[in-house]
Amino acid sequence: MIIQKSTNPRISSFDPNNFAFGNTFIDHMVICEYENGKWGEVKVVPYGPLPFSPAMMGVNYGQACFEGMKAYKDKDGQVFLFRPEKNFARINKSAERLAMPAVTEEMFIGGLKALVDLDRAWIPEGEGMSLYIRPLIFATEEALKARIANKYLFAIVATPAKSYYTAPVSVKISDYYSRSANGGVGFAKAAGNYAASFYPTQLANEEGYEQIIWTDDSTHEYFEESGTMNVFVRINDTIYTPPTSEKILDGVTRDSFLQLAKRRGIEVKVEPIAVKTFIDAQRNGTLKEVWGVGTAVVTSVFQSVGYNGEKLELPRLSNEESFALTLQKDLVDIQTNQAEDPFGWRVLVEKNVMETV
Template identity: 85%
Template sequence: MIIQKTENSRLSDFDPDNFSFGNTFIDHMVICEYENGKWGDVKLVPYGPIPFTPAMMGVNYGQACFEGMKAYKDKDGQVFLFRPEKNFERINKSAKRLAMPEVTEEMFLDGLKALVDIDRNWIPQGEGMSLYIRPLIFATEEALKARVANKYMFAIVATPAKSYYSEPVSVKISDHYSRAASGGVGSAKAAGNYAASFYPTQLAIEEGYEQIIWTDDSTHEYFEESGTMNVFVRINDTIYTPPTSEKILDGVTRDSFIQLAKKRGIEIKIEPVAVKTVIEAQKNGTLKEVWGVGTAVVTTIFQALGYQGEKLELPKLSDEESFAAILKKDLTDLQNNLSEDPFGWRVAVEKNVLETV
């Protein structure tokens, strides 16, 4: 790994009690270029602009994918990644689906650890605080030709993070727009998936909702995801979540919730979730909770569902009654080294990683 440390750290200007998530970037980033059929040297360099042209193929033809993950700092200043091997597996799954070169485990994990280590002082400490990390791959070849590109970049950037949604939100169940289609790229974290979701979400916001629950593209009769999150439904004391597929992203937080629910002995069923079933459960009082999970948000509890012009309120549960709140606490305690880790999910980032990579 080639190391170029910044000579002008911005850390002294960073206020961990007052910052903007997604607009505040740490001092360094990782980059690696692909050309002539192979990846070059991994470089850890000062964060900043990279020169590209409007003819860059990633911009014109959409060969771009990314991951979302976090690093955490405990009360003793120790730093941890959370299940990074899952993100490594998934970014390569996305790259393959978009006909882009896969990255090596060494590039991905060593790059992550080196970046988090050198900028560990940027990681805010406390409840809901973390460092959000964005590994990404995109086509960089300068050519207006609709074909697979010959040049790519792998990069890792990061931004300090705090709690995303602090209050419950209202969501609209989509009966027209879909996030993904059969045979498409729904199971990949393709950049274009997010672009395509913005317009329907805008329409839902104009109707007074904060987010959308996406339904299947063929019948709109089954839940798929919610916004940029996987979705969970609790009817009585059973949790339901749709199975992953070529249309539904295999979320790391989703899988973690499933494993934590099983550990607690909560019944969880991974099966198609029908809109009709959820609406009927709301009407007869057996629908207890609906929530979304994802890396950035961790958990977002829904307070109301909008469907075909009707707004259906959900019960207001205490943290002790809510499975969503209980499982969120289980997860964040594990991530922040406040509890035992029986799964081996927490990966310590030792100091001076750069000496070993």
Template identity: 75%
Template structure:
């Protein structure tokens, strides 16, 4: 691995108490290029722009996918990743669906750990704090032909993160727009999935909602996802969540919530979640909670559901009453090394990996 350290690092001016998530980047980034049917030499270089042509195939034909993951720092300044092997497998699943080459797991894991070790000082410490990491693969061949590209780049960039959607949000149940369709790319973290969601979300924002609960493309009878999150519904003391499919992303946080709920003895039903059943549960008083989960947000509790011409105001529960908040605490305690990791999810980023890279 080639490592080029920044000659003008910005870490000395980084204020962990005052920064903006998503546009504050660490000093370095990882890149590896694919050409002639093979991946080249991995590199860590100073973070900054990379020159590309507007004719780049990723821009014109949409061959691009990504992952979202986090690194955490505990009270002893040790750094941990959370289930990174799941992200390595999922980005390759997405790449395969978009006819892009898979990244060898060794390149993914070694590049990830070396980058995080090098810039570990950028990881803020404290409640809700982390380093958000974005691995991405995109087509770079410069040609205007609607075909599979011959050249790609795999890159990893990262931004410090703090609590996201910390307050309960209002969401609109979609009865027209859908996030994905059968036979499509809903189960892949394809860049185009997010682009297509922005317009319906804007319409929901204009109505006073924060996000959208996506429903099926056939009759809009079933919950699928919420915004960029997997969705959970609690009726009485049972949790319901849609099963994964070619339309629904197999979220790492979702899977973690399911395993933690099982450990706590909470009944979970994975299957079809009907809109009408959720509305009926609200009407008869058995709908206790609805929430979304994902890497960036961890857990976003919903305070209201908009459905057709109705606004369903949900109770705001305390942490002791709420399954969503209780499971979130269990998860974040594992991520931040405050609790025993009986699942083997936490991966420590050893110091001085750089010297061995």
């Protein structure tokens, strides 16, 4: 691995109390190029633009996928990744579905550790703070030909992060648009999945909703995901979430919530959630809470749900009453080294994992 340190670092001008998530980037990034059937040298280089052509195949034909993950800093300044092996496995699963080459563990895990170690000063400390990390793969071959590309770039960039949603949100159950379909790429973190969701979300925004609960493409009778999150429904004291499939992303936060709930002795049912079941539970008072989970947001609690032109209000629970917020705290405490990690999820990023070349 080659590490080229920036000669003009921007960390001295970074204000951890005043920054924009997703627009503020750390001093370095990881890049690795694929050509002639193999990946080249992994490099950590100063963050900045790269030269690409408008004829780049990733732009024209959509061969692009990514991951979302975070690094956390504890009160002693130690830095941790969270379950990076899950993201490593999933990016290769996405790449396979999009006919792109798999990345190696050295590229992914080694690149992550080297980057986070080098720019650990960019990780803000405090509640809700972290470093959001975006590994990605995309086709770079310059050719207007609808086929599998021969050149790719693997990269890792990162941005400081704070709490995503600070208040409960309103969501709308989709009865027309779908996020994915059988035989499609719903299980992959394909870039195009997100582009296709923007227009329906815009329509929902115009109706006063922040997000959408996506339903199945054939009948629109079953929940699938919510926005860019996996969805959870609590009826009485049982948590329900749809099973992962070729249409539903196997979320790392989702899996973590399920394991934490079981550890607390909360009944969990991984099974299809019918819209009718949800509506009936809201009408008869057994519906307690609904929320979404994902890396960026961690937990987004829903305050109301739109369906058939009606806005259905959901119960307002205290932090102690809410399963969503209780499990969120359990998760964040593990991520930030404030609690025991019985699962072995927390991965320490040691200092000086790589010498500068």
